[in-house]
Amino acid sequence: MKKKIGIVGATGYTGVELLRLLVNHPGVEITYVTSREHAGSRVDAMFPNLRGYIDLAFSAPSNEQLSECDLVFFATPNGVAMKSAQVLLDAGVKVIDLAADFRIKDIGVWEKWYGMQHASPQLVEEAVYGLPELNRAQVSGARLVANPGCYPTAVTLGLLPLVENGLIDLQGIIADTKSGASGAGRKAEVHTLLCEAGDSFKAYAVAGHRHQPEIAQTLSKLAGHPINPTFVPHLLPMIRGIHATLYAMLTAEADLQQLYESRYVSEPFVDVLPAGSHPETRSVRGANFCRMAVHRPGNGQRVVVLSVIDNLVKGAAGQAVQNMNLMLGFAEDTALRHPGLLP
Amino acid sequence: MKKKIGIVGATGYTGVELLRLLVNHPGVEITYVTSREHAGSRVDAMFPNLRGYIDLAFSAPSNEQLSECDLVFFATPNGVAMKSAQVLLDAGVKVIDLAADFRIKDIGVWEKWYGMQHASPQLVEEAVYGLPELNRAQVSGARLVANPGCYPTAVTLGLLPLVENGLIDLQGIIADTKSGASGAGRKAEVHTLLCEAGDSFKAYAVAGHRHQPEIAQTLSKLAGHPINPTFVPHLLPMIRGIHATLYAMLTAEADLQQLYESRYVSEPFVDVLPAGSHPETRSVRGANFCRMAVHRPGNGQRVVVLSVIDNLVKGAAGQAVQNMNLMLGFAEDTALRHPGLLP
Amino acid sequence: MKKKIGIVGATGYTGVELLRLLVNHPGVEITYVTSREHAGSRVDAMFPNLRGYIDLAFSAPSNEQLSECDLVFFATPNGVAMKSAQVLLDAGVKVIDLAADFRIKDIGVWEKWYGMQHASPQLVEEAVYGLPELNRAQVSGARLVANPGCYPTAVTLGLLPLVENGLIDLQGIIADTKSGASGAGRKAEVHTLLCEAGDSFKAYAVAGHRHQPEIAQTLSKLAGHPINPTFVPHLLPMIRGIHATLYAMLTAEADLQQLYESRYVSEPFVDVLPAGSHPETRSVRGANFCRMAVHRPGNGQRVVVLSVIDNLVKGAAGQAVQNMNLMLGFAEDTALRHPGLLP
Amino acid sequence: MKKKIGIVGATGYTGVELLRLLVNHPGVEITYVTSREHAGSRVDAMFPNLRGYIDLAFSAPSNEQLSECDLVFFATPNGVAMKSAQVLLDAGVKVIDLAADFRIKDIGVWEKWYGMQHASPQLVEEAVYGLPELNRAQVSGARLVANPGCYPTAVTLGLLPLVENGLIDLQGIIADTKSGASGAGRKAEVHTLLCEAGDSFKAYAVAGHRHQPEIAQTLSKLAGHPINPTFVPHLLPMIRGIHATLYAMLTAEADLQQLYESRYVSEPFVDVLPAGSHPETRSVRGANFCRMAVHRPGNGQRVVVLSVIDNLVKGAAGQAVQNMNLMLGFAEDTALRHPGLLP
Secondary structure, three states: OOEEEEEEOOOOHHHHHHHHHHOOOOOEEEEEEEOOOOOOOEHHHHOHHHOOOOOOEOEOOOHHHHOOOOEEEEOOOOOOHHHHHHHHHHOOOEEEEOOOOOOOOOHHHHHHHHOOOOOOHHHHOOOEEOOHHHHHHHHHOOOEEEOOOHHHHHHHHHHHHHHHOOOEOOOOOEEEEEEOHHHHOOOOOHHHEHHHHOOOOEEOOOOOOOHHHHHHHHHHHHHOOOOOOEEEEEEOOOOOOEEEEEEEEEOOOOOHHHHHHHHHOOOOOEEEOOOOOOOOHHHHOOOOOEEEEEEOHHHOOEEEEEEEEOOOHHHHHHHHHHHHHHHHOOOOOOOOOOOOOOO | OOEEEEEEOOOOHHHHHHHHHHOOOOOEEEEEEEOOOOOOOEHHHHOHHHOOOOOOEOEOOOHHHHOOOOEEEEOOOOOOHHHHHHHHHHOOOEEEEOOOOOOOOOHHHHHHHHOOOOOOHHHHOOOEEOOHHHHHHHHHOOOEEEOOOHHHHHHHHHHHHHHHOOOEOOOOOEEEEEEOHHHHOOOOOHHHEHHHHOOOOEEOOOOOOOHHHHHHHHHHHHHOOOOOOEEEEEEOOOOOOEEEEEEEEEOOOOOHHHHHHHHHOOOOOEEEOOOOOOOOHHHHOOOOOEEEEEEOHHHOOEEEEEEEEOOOHHHHHHHHHHHHHHHHOOOOOOOOOOOOOOO | OOEEEEEEOOOOHHHHHHHHHHOOOOOEEEEEEEOOOOOOOEHHHHOHHHOOOOOOEOEOOOHHHHOOOOEEEEOOOOOOHHHHHHHHHHOOOEEEEOOOOOOOOOHHHHHHHHOOOOOOHHHHOOOEEOOHHHHHHHHHOOOEEEOOOHHHHHHHHHHHHHHHOOOEOOOOOEEEEEEOHHHHOOOOOHHHEHHHHOOOOEEOOOOOOOHHHHHHHHHHHHHOOOOOOEEEEEEOOOOOOEEEEEEEEEOOOOOHHHHHHHHHOOOOOEEEOOOOOOOOHHHHOOOOOEEEEEEOHHHOOEEEEEEEEOOOHHHHHHHHHHHHHHHHOOOOOOOOOOOOOOO | OOEEEEEEOOOOHHHHHHHHHHOOOOOEEEEEEEOOOOOOOEHHHHOHHHOOOOOOEOEOOOHHHHOOOOEEEEOOOOOOHHHHHHHHHHOOOEEEEOOOOOOOOOHHHHHHHHOOOOOOHHHHOOOEEOOHHHHHHHHHOOOEEEOOOHHHHHHHHHHHHHHHOOOEOOOOOEEEEEEOHHHHOOOOOHHHEHHHHOOOOEEOOOOOOOHHHHHHHHHHHHHOOOOOOEEEEEEOOOOOOEEEEEEEEEOOOOOHHHHHHHHHOOOOOEEEOOOOOOOOHHHHOOOOOEEEEEEOHHHOOEEEEEEEEOOOHHHHHHHHHHHHHHHHOOOOOOOOOOOOOOO
16 A cells, blocks of 8 residues: 655645655655645646646645655745644654754754754654765664755765765865755745846855754764864756865875775765766756765865755755655665756 | 936836946936835945946935936836826926836726726826837927837837838737746746746736737827737746747738838837848847847748847836937937947 | 667767666667767766666667667657668668658658758658657557657647647648757757857747748648648747747637647647646656647637647657657557656 | 057957957957958858947958057967967057967966967067956056956956965965856857756866966965965856855954955955855956955854956956056046946
């Protein structure tokens, strides 16, 4: 029997992406899709690409109805999942939050960056940070998964082999990251209009961005002491794709190409390109891959890692489905086997 | 002494475009720029391209202060200019409305399409439709100018020579038009987000669009009897530019290339391309030109006219400055002499 | 046992799109992929989105090796397939040509538009025009399929119900069509550079385009006498997608919405949108659908049909796979079941 | 009497941009525009934005005719100017090379990076590096100016105040730079097609790029000893604009905002934004400005400078006109006074 899946907040870009991926999943059935604002209107009226694939209308969110699902995704703004997670978990429902409510273990840090009081601090410790390449076993056994942020996914996967092996100066890490506009969500705002964000490029949040503490938490745990990388995000004049350009100074010798290839050889969704490559975001458009290349210009101590993902797939909905597959016992790549859309 | 210019509603795209064009106009001084929402904040904080060119903050609109200007532009939503125009005209201020309040002579038609009651019906008759290529003399003597819509400018200029000379079947005219997203304005709306309007293309308002009666009015007046062209607008995944593809059936023989060239030979801002050309919107990016080409495929009776403008320049702010130049006695092309930005 | 598939000329956009669709097809195996220029280099070095999906290098084309396939796709420039098709057919290989070699039944017309002598005139009669919605049975039994052009697919499907039912004036049909730049192929040319075709819009080939006679042939056959529609293509500043805006005059009364819905009710890949809709090209991005809407502005005699496809999928590789499925006895939608990529 | 200007190689993007800027320059007359390939065809047939502004055809390049100019721009590929410069200088003609022939003082370094033997090594020492903000007086008196590269302009201006004042660790400088596709020129190549470079993002030349030694040369000279910054360029899916994100570690305390503002207070084309700003490339689209902001995240030792230019204007043709103005005694901002095109 198919597993019953609910999606809370399915009118945003991570929501429609979850729907796009799940409609062809052989083991699940989307039974409940919520939107307070659009309750009653058909899902495929808002997202015509799904015509013929889903025969549901949005419902107003109800914990009672969500409790009948086997697993519920929260594709909601920050601060929503934390209010319902406990009820659902108590009802035996597994939960994946695509927002940030359960990503940061230090409640004080979370509250500072997200500007609100945490409604379920008791669940933060239990929540598994859903980066399968780091926490596969824990994800498989989890009731509650905090799906990683888009930037943190690209940055962390790009730096993992260096940090795990203690090869770099941990104080000088720089993550210069660039994201397509879909990372800002499907919200009526001036700064992400085509006429504002199109045909232009800028940095933003140089003073501080919420994904910095998330990256710092993962790397610090790996390193065993606090790391505080410099993190500068930029907005690309395109829809999908993140490119992280990562800089560090080597403190020990290593065959970096070999190191990266062996770290990820068994990973279904991490692809280390041949030496000298420059991954393009379009190579992962619509696909769940993280593609990366590692460089050492002039064979010096500076290492430059290039890491790309589709922010809506491996950076959000695809990774969430990957986590769901682990949590529900499906093959990890179920419904995630299509290549990127190029051109 | 420089003429004093006021701009009401300068936070939209036609507003900033007026500012861009006027800051280098040798005969005018921008003295008053209004925005209710942003009163008190500097103009160049919102539009950094103007840093060094304008040293003003937005003011809350006040008819008293506007009355000290020689000429006031309304770069506002529909329905705003009609509430203030009489007061300003009474104070001896000339007025150019870039919105639609004074474009349609038939008040009933206007009220039907714009969904509100007209606040100054007494001014509609006086208002001159500011298409200099059609009404140059009247514009020069006008107190109140209705600046044409963007689509109507491209369509009307493209059809003028055919209609003026009675060469086509007036019942079968089709205007298939395409516009960049800046035509929708600088408003926080979902459907013009980069992620919605980018990398895609669609028609809209096929059932009816406000620019259709405006085009019909001008063509009908020229022809001497009612014309009701089919008008279908589309949204282009880019910022600036309108392309009108115009279809008609010839009812008489003519050398169309020669006809178009002689109609526009003295026009500073209409450029008829050589036979066989296909005008690109980028050739007029940022410039006040309408470029066009006339085709007769297979030398049959079907005529196809291609007409391009920058919707924010010849389709809005540039044409408004052209009208201002006429109204204030400047050379018609003052501040409008720069070529398009290509590439 | 899986069917063996060869692809000739797989370095272009229709080639890589065939690969993207076929790598997940459960019934076929890609055994032979040719490129004279890139022989010896890995397919996934050129198209990194396929890393992990295909373990082949390009081969120089050889009829001998192609003859071991069950079916061969020609994703080549015009004039290539006609030189090899006979040899392959004689060897029992089925052939689908994605270029134009076998689309036009009148050899003289073909030679005029394509500027070369036809190398296999004897095959033109046999070749089935691969529009399943029109010729499903013939495709199923065919040895040689001429895959339709991209514009003709969007235009023909949009007009079929009107022409089949004799509802319109056949002399006044206009097809105003717009295509993304991938329709021009993956060729080193100035006019399709990002800096030339990006952020701009233009018509092209108004004097005459090769897809006009292809459309005319299909419609004329349906109508029973010659039809010569006006066809004007335009270049969109985006990669994928065709939008056809089709104009005709009704000569008889009909419920057009009902007519379109019943014509296509059983078609897996044609989707008639609800009355009043405006299909977006992005709703079919990467998917094999044709989505359309039919309008009758002001309830007059003018009918306006809006029809969108992804030019590389339903307009090329997807339709070719659909035809292959029919020819090889697979379910028609095998490997074509994914929704469009939105946003 | 107007100065006579020649442009060699005017069919590329820097060439047409020179034309766009110079046609409205009151003190110069474009008398000679060369293109070997397009000799005889009108300039405005290739660049329709210039219709009405220039009445010349391309000529085959001839040193004799160029010698009649007062000043000649080389908007050519690398290696062209060095073959003609001596002849022109001997004839009393001033020369500005927009390519790289005279940028690098160390002939050996130049020959290594540019892969050819230098044809005029005797001129390299004399050539002035045309960054007016650094070498204004020398440019004013120069016969031969090496116009800086696009990336080096954005990077050098962004780092100048820090390096001049000895405030940073010179060994750890990182320049993460992003450029629109027009930087690659108007050449028929696959990798800059709309379908290849559009809607995607990637780094390139991480192993080494020709602009790195140019940046290193300027910074090293300023610092008094060798600096070897890490330089990683990326390709943006848009036409115009460079964004440099510059990272360094402070080694001394300073009020960075005040430092930058006073360094550039008298510069007509460098604009330091208020503290906390994020410059957008569109704010300089078509304009000769470099806009920048300086950040110090968390008030730590890390300094992050954001610097934007239009690569075709301040990064090429605009800076060349600025240099020409200095060399010919015009006001430095002549023909360069227009604001950026926003939106």
